[in-house]
Amino acid sequence: MxxxxxxxxxxxxxxxxxxxxxxxxxxxxxxxxxxxxxxxxxxxxxxxxxxxxxxxxxxxxxxxxxxxxxxxxxxxxxxxYQPELHDVNQFVTITAGHSNSDPGAVNGKYKEAELVRQFRNAVAHYLAAAGLTYKTDGAGTINLPLTNAIALAKGASIAIEFHMNASTNSQANGIETIALPKDKILAQKLSKAVADVFGSRLRGQNGWIDQSESARGRLGFINAGGLIVELGFISNATELATFHSKYWSAAKAVAQVIIEHEKALT
Known part of the structure; x- marks a missing residue:
């Protein structure tokens, strides 16, 4: 060169x-x-x-x-990129109402706490399949007390607890989600997801019931930032039968609402 x-x-x-x-x-x-x-x-x-x-x-x-x-x-x-600064509260909490020691509403051999525990597990299955980070108040047959659910709700981006309604009127029916006004839209989406699968009607305002209008009054889980989804009436034989046959599909629909909600936060 x-x-x-x-x-x-x-x-x-x-x-x-x-x-x-x-x-x-x-x-x-x-x-x-x-x-x-x-x-x-x-x-x-x-x-x-x-x-x-x-x-x-x-x-x-x-x-x-x-x-x-x-x-x-x-x-x-x-x-x-620093996850500790950006991924604040980026996990979902899903819990089952009542607990292993509190059966909730009962219809014959069926207990509310056991049915909603099954639903919680099904939702968790679909969230895990989607790779979403979530926490629950137990796994399998474990359903921890309300205090545990409230503690988990306080640190989550979205916290949902599942219940079933009961009434002395065996024809009472429908799906509702009790939540604060700030969560009205999300509550309506969750109720619709369940109602569409079960073929049920929406109660309240298109599936949303303000906590102030709920017969239960102020609820600890909701005050902690959570939403309570009522999956129909355990006292209604038709809705109970529908729950048993379609709860996996309803859980998948609820999981999809949660997934879309989390995507919107990122």
Whole structure:
């Protein structure tokens, strides 16, 4: 390879200066990303923690360049995606009403707590299949008390508890979701998802009942930010039979509403 005649003075050429400057900054950025990979986003904290006596032992030019590199890494680490800052409350809570020690409403051999536990498990199955992060008040045959459900509701992006209504009128029917006004739309979507599968009517305002208008009054789970879905009347023989035959399909529909709600938050 033959060099140009004045190659020893090449550093004076603008093209060489620009090329060298570009190479320098590429190398600097490469070093910055390597250090970011090595230290994560903690390099600025690491450099700040280095005692001043140690810094004074380093060549002055090193300190200047490391300080410059520290500034670059500070910017990069600020731009780096940090789940702990963005993924706040990004999990779903689904719970079953009542508990292993509180059966809730009863119709013959069927207990509300056991039926809604089955529904909770089915919804959890579909959420897991979709890769959604969720928490429950138990798994399998476990149905923990209300205090556990309330604790889980407080930290969730969406918290839903399942119940079944009961009435002395065996013809009482329909699906409803009790929630605060801020969750009206979501409550209506959840009720419709269940009603469409069960072929049931919607109670309240298109499936939503404001807690203030509920016969149960103020509810701890709702005050913690949750919604309570009433999956029909356990006291209605027709709705009870429909629940048994179609609850998996209804759970899938409810899970889809939850999944779409979570996608809208990201």
């Amino acid at each position: 033959k060099l140009i005649d004045n190659w020893k003075q090449a550093w004076k050429l603008k093209s060489v200066q620009v090329g060298a400057l570009s190479a320098f900054f590429y190398a600097l950025m490469y070093a910055a990303f390597e250090l970011l990979w090595l230290f994560g986003s903690n390099f600025p904290q690491f450099w700040a923690a280095v005692p001043q006596e140690i810094k004074e032992l380093l060549p002055h030019s090193w300190v200047l360049w490391l300080g410059f590199l520290n500034n670059i890494l500070s910017v990069i680490s600020r731009l780096k």
